[in-house]
Amino acid sequence: MEDVAALAAVSAMTVSRALRDPTSVNTETRLRIEAAIDATGYVPNRIAGSLASRRTNVVGLIVPSLRNSLFAETIQGVSDALGAHHPLMIADSGYALAGEEAAIRAFLAQRICGIVLHNTQHTTRSRSMLEDAGIPCVETGNLTEKPLDMTVGFSNYDAACAMTEYLIGRGYKNIGFVSLPIHDNDRAAERRAGFLAAHQRRGLISAPELLLESPPGLRSGGLALATLIERVPAVDAVFLSGDVLATGALLEANRRGLDVPNKIAIVGSDDNELQEAVSPPLTTLRFPRYQIGHQAAEMLMKRLRNPSRDVSRLDLGYELIERASA
Amino acid sequence: MEDVAALAAVSAMTVSRALRDPTSVNTETRLRIEAAIDATGYVPNRIAGSLASRRTNVVGLIVPSLRNSLFAETIQGVSDALGAHHPLMIADSGYALAGEEAAIRAFLAQRICGIVLHNTQHTTRSRSMLEDAGIPCVETGNLTEKPLDMTVGFSNYDAACAMTEYLIGRGYKNIGFVSLPIHDNDRAAERRAGFLAAHQRRGLISAPELLLESPPGLRSGGLALATLIERVPAVDAVFLSGDVLATGALLEANRRGLDVPNKIAIVGSDDNELQEAVSPPLTTLRFPRYQIGHQAAEMLMKRLRNPSRDVSRLDLGYELIERASA
DNA sequence: ACCCCTCATGTTAGCGCAAACATAAGCGGA
DNA sequence: TCCGCTTATGTTTGCGCTAACATGAGGGGT
Structure with missing residues (x-):
């Protein structure tokens, strides 16, 4: 980043700002900085940025299995809603509560900014870790009565x-x-x-x-x-x-x-x-599996923008499709 | 971490060591530290660790689509092989070279330690970014003649x-x-x-x-x-x-x-x-899709342990299954 | 003229760890 | 006794950024 700053004849801080919020720097300066980034092939280090700002944009997602095309729909929904700005970390629980707990622990160590779970049952430790972490959480597998935080899906x-x-x-x-x-x-x-x-x-x-x-x-x-x-x-x-x-x-x-x-x-x-x-x-x-993933991610991002507690439960329903087999 | 160290009556450095390599500290000390971690509910901050050590354990994976159950097999294979020690970041390219490039850029900003790609075609910029990053890379979709780095799969x-x-x-x-x-x-x-x-x-x-x-x-x-x-x-x-x-x-x-x-x-x-x-x-x-993912992750981890250039191409073949439709 | 305000940019400090080196204690052999 | 070696732990420094504050230039309003 120093190199870019030198090339653009500004301070590192201005480069950092230009990267995070292009409107906060003068247009001319921004163009110089962009040119310098292009010339040097600079790739920002979000690890350092995250440490300094004490937050990441990474979202965690835990599904029972990665193989199952049902969950694949939800994963795609989450991924599409998150877009390029929020990298997605995925783990599978192997249909086991202990597996979920291990994945949660690993994700929290990575300081994810929010998490989407498929299960609505959790170990005691999973619950306490998520509470202590204080990050938004969406449960999607079942529209539970008492979610950890938010929930979206169907009953x-x-x-x-x-x-x-x-x-x-x-x-x-x-x-x-x-x-x-x-x-x-x-x-x-x-x-x-x-x-x-x-x-x-x-x-x-x-x-x-x-x-x-x-x-x-x-x-x-x-x-x-x-x-x-x-x-x-x-x-x-x-x-x-x-x-x-x-x-x-x-x-x-x-x-x-x-x-x-x-x-x-x-x-x-x-x-x-x-x-x-x-x-x-x-x-x-x-079941609206894609929509569930999409909405889960939307709710997460909304909460990140505005840490209130408004939308916390969203029923996306189900449809009974009548065909000839009954 | 300071809290844990104080509780265990050691320095932060010893806690750090105990976490990374339990054999490197005295058994008694280790037990005290473990008890302290349990008592405080300490969750290590890998962001800080990664910044200090200038590497992460995060592996990146880019597939054309997350929906497709074909890729789901490979994803599961990668995930299983990586285990709990290597978090997995996933993105989809949407079957587009530009999408792959965007995902690579985002992953490199997160300083992933290695990457698995499905595509074997890439934009010029994708190639140069991966080269500059100098991280191991496995291409899996097609057993290409001139891989970026390593390749595993079938022709x-x-x-x-x-x-x-x-x-x-x-x-x-x-x-x-x-x-x-x-x-x-x-x-x-x-x-x-x-x-x-x-x-x-x-x-x-x-x-x-x-x-x-x-x-x-x-x-x-x-x-x-x-x-x-x-x-x-x-x-x-x-x-x-x-x-x-x-x-x-x-x-x-x-x-x-x-x-x-x-x-x-x-x-x-x-x-x-x-x-x-x-x-x-x-x-x-x-096609051995699960095995391809599994082997890709194995090759990546092997290279991380030992940065040589030995295994770089692995043909897992295919089977022609004769049934009654031809 | 003066003040205050905005806008653009710079300076300082520190995020929470791990690398590298420093230290200290114990032990066996000459 | 002293040395050199191993094992266990501590201290210092800095990774590459960003928060918070500081600065300085310009531009009205009174």
């Missing part, structure tokens, strides 16, 4: 409840429910709770044999369907509430020559191109 | 060539080729070149009408198939070399009642669970 409980009521309304009696493993996964837990609540609300009883946890994957979905049919031959509908499970189940039903939806209905969640393309196209829940 | 040219020769060997004469847009995308360009090379090698001529560029997406794949059939009714095989195009084309063929592979063969690339699950299952190319 997994409501969505699962709505889908279940839809099935009950169409006359299905023995509805199977498949979710990802509930352990350390509040989204899956909420969905199962919603599924059960819908039964209660409609005066039905859901047999425990109809509740299943499954690893993610197309194959797992097929396996889950097979398991349910074997356990409860009278099962007439299955709600597979995670990942690509529903598509896997539908493909399995097709292989077995089961008539969907007359012999058995299959519905899913997390609509994607594929669910529409299979035959019959799947009735499913659609 | 898109060879893979496409092999698939095309496979089709020719099975007697197909009028083979269509669909790729993602070639602009700023060396992978797509290489694949098309490989496709053409296979024809030349076998003494066949590929009609220009059989070459198509398509946006990504399931629907686009169907559309591409329709376009090719309309243009060249005699087309007897189509090689869709990107994203989920092949699956889309297959679903479209099914909708049209075309017999695959007897009326028309369809082959793809980037094997995934879905390509195996559709009917008929797709013959396709499989």
Whole structure:
């Protein structure tokens, strides 16, 4: 920076200012400085800047898995909203609370200016670290009642409840429910709770044999369907509430020559191109995953500009997409 | 850190050492320091550490898109290999060389210790910035002949060539080729070149009408198939070399009642669970995307430990998965 | 003329660590 | 006894910036 300053015949301070707020220096001076930067190939050192100003522009994001295309949507939303001014640090928790805690610790050591979490469950230590850090935080995986700070997303409980009521309304009696493993996964837990609540609300009883946890994957979905049919031959509908499970189940039903939806209905969640393309196209829940990421980042940046506590909860809802599979 | 040092009755320097290399301090002292850290809730400031030591542990990764599950595999591989000790900064180029340059500039300002790129084409400025920075760099998207520094992956040219020769060997004469847009995308360009090379090698001529560029997406794949059939009714095989195009084309063929592979063969690339699950299952190319990310990160870290120039090129190959669609 | 205000730029100090060197204590061998 | 070596810890300095304050030049208003 000294070199640039010398070349532009100003002090280092003026260069620093020109970089941070071009309007704060004289136009002529600014042009000289820009020319000098170009000539020297100077790349500002934000590490030093961050230390001096005691803040960074880096935002942290923790998702359960980087592989999953669901989270990929949210990541893209966050990244797009942040733009070039806010570098993005990403880590995955491996679907474990301890993994999240480790990532939070690492991020706080990097003095991130804000954080986006997918989980809404956290270890005690995670909570206290985030509190002590005093940085804005957005939880996105589930619209929780008592967020750490801010939250944006949809209610997994409501969505699962709505889908279940839809099935009950169409006359299905023995509805199977498949979710990802509930352990350390509040989204899956909420969905199962919603599924059960819908039964209660409609005066039905859901047999425990109809509740299943499954690893993610197309194959797992097929396996889950097979398991349910074997356990409860009278099962007439299955709600597979995670990942690509529903598509896997539908493909399995097709292989077995089961008539969907007359012999058995299959519905899913997390609509994607594929669910529409299979035959019959799947009735499913659609979640605004990209928007969730985008809004999360927007809320973070708004808070950074203006450290008030106004917007702290944003429900982006869900859609029930009716197609031919139920 | 001063607080911790006081509580443990040592100097700040000893705390710093205990944090960076626990073996370098006396066991008793270390335990006192650890207790003090626990008691105070001290979180080290790596910004300050980085400034003082003039290096960071942060690794940068730039992919064309964060949405795409192909890149997601690589991202996960990088993240897993880096572990907790190396935070990961991610940006997407939006499939544009200018986007990559902007991301590189931002990363260099953050003084990343190494970088993983997917693209192997770069702007002149990108190249010079990376050279000047003098940090290790791994290119992963295509096994290029003259990498900036290191490269790991597979040859898109060879893979496409092999698939095309496979089709020719099975007697197909009028083979269509669909790729993602070639602009700023060396992978797509290489694949098309490989496709053409296979024809030349076998003494066949590929009609220009059989070459198509398509946006990504399931629907686009169907559309591409329709376009090719309309243009060249005699087309007897189509090689869709990107994203989920092949699956889309297959679903479209099914909708049209075309017999695959007897009326028309369809082959793809980037094997995934879905390509195996559709009917008929797709013959396709499989790329070790996760391993590529993993190895890229490993190479980076190895170079950081030992700044020699030994391993600089690693071919992880590809597999041709024969199934029933050709 | 004087003051005060704005605008543009400069000066000083220090952010929280780690590199480099300094110190001190213990120990074995000649 | 003294030296040289190792091990454990302390002191000094500065990384490259920015916050906060200082300076100085110009420009009305009274």
